[in-house]
Amino acid sequence: MRLTGHVLIAASVLAGSGALAQMPASGPAQPQLTYVRCGALWDGKSDQLQHDIVITIEAGRVRTLATTAPSQVSGLIDLSDQTCLPGLIDTHTHVLALSAGEMQQGAENDSVSARTLRGASLARRALDYGFTSIRDLNSMGVDGADADISRAIARGLIPGPRMQVATAGLSTSGSGSTVHACDGADGCRRAVREAVARGANWIKVFADRGVRRLPEGIFDDQPTFTLEELRAIVDEAHRQARRVAAHASGKTSVHNAVEAGVDSIEHGMYIAPEDMTVMLSKGIWYVPSLYLMTKAVFGSPEQEAQSQPGVRIIIDTFKRALRTGVKVAYGTDVGAFDWTTTPAIQLPLMVQHGMTPVQALRSATAAAAELLQTQRDVGTLEAGKFADIVAVSGNPLEDVAALQKVSFVMKGGVVIRR
Ligand SMILES: [Zn+2]
Known part of the structure; x- marks a missing residue:
């Protein structure tokens, strides 16, 4: 089912004046400049903060970063008591997922339009949380609605x-x-072609169904596709300049996905050392949904306590990935846990389990942009890139939990939240 035009118009009306704020100003003779004064700034590249930085923004992009602003500027946004960072990126979201409460209300039987409007409001929520880019990995039975929401935003x-x-x-x-x-x-090549026609930037494959913990301290799983099918999916996607994200939880499905040459492993609760080595050599990304897998998935403290042997495997996999040097991008699977929680909640966990704060923040900015191949436009704050900026109180390089309370969000030079 495709989303029809009148739904987009309804979405626009519901979204209110924020939509109008994104419209470009009409033809001034002088370039319109916006200035953001940051008490401190982390640019996404350095290991340290810079202090008292003024970002000059023109046509939605960063023109300069400087220690002084021109005198007598209009349109200066004063964040001199805040730390500015690049907009965050979550590479594994589900804006079309339904919360447990929505399921209880029977929302899975809602019309495509209703589901799409809900998805649009959750995309807006991601932006309010400071996530200025996301990769949404499965339209949850409302096929193509994700592409329609993405286009409406663009x-x-x-x-x-x-x-x-x-x-x-x-x-x-x-x-x-x-x-x-x-x-x-052949059937899977056709499915890739259909996904591309509906607007897929990525092909998501579910490489397993069902995962179990084995006595030897690993997770193994029941693979879905054969290696031949996975290879056909990857080949067809790459032939059409699309990439492949594989939901792969345990030993067998991760191995098959890595062999087939997918571009990212999602979840990866257990990854065998030899497969990790291949991921490193092929440049395959690891997107560990640590918060979901080690915290959010459990319904009660008792269940969490009983699941600790499994949690230890997941954390050990994450630590081995860091030691091996596998590329890690930030992805939370938000939607699998409720959108009332900011996806930034995973940052402190990644630090707790072995990343430095800068590594964790890079995974959610510069590294994530590399996974999305949008690093020419986003992921760091430097001249020429989009002015996608968040600000927080305190020093996020000392405490990444600061990102759970962003005070300011700008996307493409437009203030979203202040
Ligand atoms: Zn997911």
Whole structure:
């Protein structure tokens, strides 16, 4: 089902005046400059903060970073008691997921339009949390609505983050209604072509269904696709300049996905050392949804306590990835946990389990932009890039939890939240 035009218009009306704020100003003779004065700034590259920086913004992009502003400027945004950072990036979201409460209300039977409007409001929420780019990995049975939301944002009809989308994730026959089933190499090539036609930037594959912990202290899983099918998916996606994100939880599905040459491993609760070495040599990204897997997935403290042997495997996998030097990008699977929690909640966990604060922040900025191949435009604060800026109180290089309370969000030079 495709989203129709009148839904986009309704979404625009519901979104309110924020949508209008994204419209470009009409033709001034002089370039319109905006200035943001930051008490401190982390640019996404350095290991340290710079102090008293003025960001000059022209046409939505950073023109200069300097220690002084021209005197007598209009349009200066004063954040002199704040620390500025590049806008955050979550590379694994689900804006079309339904919360447990929404499911209880029967929302899965809502119309495509209703689901899409809800998705648009959650995209807006991501932006309010300071996530100026997201990669949304599966349209949750509302196929193509993610691509429509992404396009509506890009056209300035509704406010939201820069979005890359997967449309319906691929799995094999018998896998339920929230995926697109395909079987056989040719059938899966066709499914990739259909996803591309619906607007997929990424092909999401569910490489496993069902994961179990084995006595030897690993997770193994039940693979969905054959290696031949996975290879066909990867080949067809790459042939069309799209990339492949594999939901792969345990030993076998991760191994098959890595062998097939996917571009990112999502979750990776257990990754065998030899597969990690191949990930390193092939440049395959690891997107560990640490908060979901070690905290949010548990319904009660008792359940969490009982699950500690499994949690230790997940954390050990994460630590081995850091030691091996595998590229790690920030991805939370928000939507699998409720959007009332900011996806920034995962940053302190990544530090707790071995990253430096700068590494954790890079995973959610510069590194994530590299995974999305948008590093020419976003991920760091430097001349020429989009003015995607967040600000927080305190020093985020000492305490990354500061990102859970952003006080200021700008996307493309437009103030979203102040
Ligand atoms: Zn997910």
